[in-house]
Amino acid sequence: MTDLEEPYALTATEALRRVEAGSLSAVEWVVSCQERIRQREPEIQAWANLNRRVVDETEARSRQGQKPSIPVGVKDIIDVCGLPTMMGTDFHDPTPVTREGGSVAIMREAGCAIMGKTVTTELGHRHPGPTRNPRDTRHTPGGSSSGSAAAVADLMVPLCLGTQTSASVIRPAAYCGVIGYKPTYNDFDKSGILANAPSMDTLGILARSVDDVGLLRQILLEGPAEEIRKADLSGLVFGLLSGPPWETADPETRDLIERFMGELAANGARLVDVRLDREIPRLSELHRLISGYEFRRSIAFERIHHLDRLSSVLREGRLADGHQVDNREYQSAIQEVTALRMQLAQTFAEVDILVSPSAAGPAPATLETTGEPTFSSAWTLAGNPAITLPLFSAAGSGLPIGCQFIAGFANDDLLLAASKWVMDVFGSG
């Protein structure tokens, strides 16, 4: 069924190399992805809407001699001209939008072929969409960037945009066995994206190679195309985050990560132990309060005009959380985050990369929930860049288990460099 020689199975970096060498055309690449989507979509249900004009758009670009088109998917809480933004509900306006997000316009300008909109959970929150995990369709793909993770994992597109307010890039990527990258807060433009909790909402990338992450990152930053340098591991300090929530991970996950730390050391990395016993639980609690407060008002339109169309998990969960603090407590929580961010900067003066589970274990065997954000929410609020790498798999099921790396604020270059080295050495296993 899956032919790894087909263009759809390539990473974007490898396909671009073939396009430049003349052995693949941009149109062939897009058509191959389209064909893959056609075959697999009935089973996976990763797409909310497909762009029916993408081949025409790609042909037009090719005729004009423009940069080759890179097929991408865009999470359906992000506005894309010519497609509706349904946000995982059944009541939003199905009219195609006429102004698109800054990051989408920037991607389009750089040659990305937008294949369509990927399934999101309801308003980027917990209530799941129809998407299934391509590794085992009885399991959740994770959320809220469910379709983006599944589409990349299932070789429908090499790259997707996702967003993360709690764990919505890291968790689905880990569950589906792909790379999920949440950059430093505000690294990529967020205009034209449904606001969830703006103080932590972050646009991220789902991909199958670190080079592809770097490729799309440079596009989104409108920076020069530059290859990710590979870190020299002997110069790096890795810290196992052994304080909370470490103990809540499955024994198998902990065991895999502990063994991996040993392998890092064997390859020259220096290891330290980091706990952050006070900071992480406090950030997780502040995340709950701040995101609840902000989410409640970000979706005031839905809450006020369409309350009866929202899921009970949303009405009884986040919307109720939004009542727990008032404005004064909210602003005081925001100030506490500022202080915590400065404290974390001291930790990252002594450690380059923190290592943590991406989730407690592999994707749960359910399509009713998308899992817990335990291992990400503190870092999303802190704003540090994080990535999940598909390094492990569960012994019984073979389902993927991710390993999360976290770097200092704005130190995305180092995060990707270390990730590239690790994927080159351990990624094939």
Next chain:
Amino acid sequence: MTDLEEPYALTATEALRRVEAGSLSAVEWVVSCQERIRQREPEIQAWANLNRRVVDETEARSRQGQKPSIPVGVKDIIDVCGLPTMMGTDFHDPTPVTREGGSVAIMREAGCAIMGKTVTTELGHRHPGPTRNPRDTRHTPGGSSSGSAAAVADLMVPLCLGTQTSASVIRPAAYCGVIGYKPTYNDFDKSGILANAPSMDTLGILARSVDDVGLLRQILLEGPAEEIRKADLSGLVFGLLSGPPWETADPETRDLIERFMGELAANGARLVDVRLDREIPRLSELHRLISGYEFRRSIAFERIHHLDRLSSVLREGRLADGHQVDNREYQSAIQEVTALRMQLAQTFAEVDILVSPSAAGPAPATLETTGEPTFSSAWTLAGNPAITLPLFSAAGSGLPIGCQFIAGFANDDLLLAASKWVMDVFGSG
């Protein structure tokens, strides 16, 4: 022409009192504002779009026994269901939007009657719209919340929403002789609002009384209706901000503020001198770099798809600024702001209210520009709450000159309490 006994001339607080006492109906109030708009709009041009259904909406609310409708205007970079969002350009989609900003939905729920969309400069930036200053129509109303300031000043509505990224609430309010309030950063929800520079974009209020500011503030916070307490001046420390940019203000403005400080002291306030010689110029420079970088990508859609429809002041100004830093410099500037915010908190441990000009002088005699953001941009980036009070007027022209108060981060209550006291004592002059 202007009958101060007409409902349109009342503050919202006073009109609501009459509605509750039964001497004014909500519909009469809305119709009175509508009539005022009809009379004055040809001269002032404060409105981009009027809500033709507002009387019907108000009648429906009255019939259902709901809370009385407060007439408000909404800056035309904010989405309002049933009206298009034109953002001060001629190329955006004139179709009415179907999802509105969180703050708009919250206001609607609380009974605000949305009279229409007020004129904004092009994309909330510098290129002016058609609005004139009601105090002298040869003068600019300031920008970018031009229509909001003019509509409130000209008694068309008691309250408007504006937004501030540099000085876009404070300056037009000062030029038009009304109160402009920019709350603490992120105090009000910003969903459904055109992003300019999200790290500092702030939704604010234009009004003719401090009580009205407090009224709409509580609505936007979905908090309990509570009257603004009046500060006891003898307990407060006021600091004249005599460091930069103080010297760039007109001699008349400085003289008025210095005399006012004397009057504050005579009324029991303690005075101190505050300079912030390093912090303010650095914040102003960081504002220029960060807002340039963020604005360039927030409006990527317009820049990429409609560049030829943008003004030259935008193309050659902000869009060029956006090239001055790369992503690494941007994130390092963001971290510097965090450190500066914590330093400013130390200043506000010793002073309650900083006093500064709202602008260098009265509104310039031009409709070609909207003035300079010199006295606000540092504070917008720092996130502190600020308010301009219409305390003074220019000796020759009689044009209004504002006085700006700035309080510590999240200390909006104190800012409004001090403002209420000052307006009660000095406001009629």
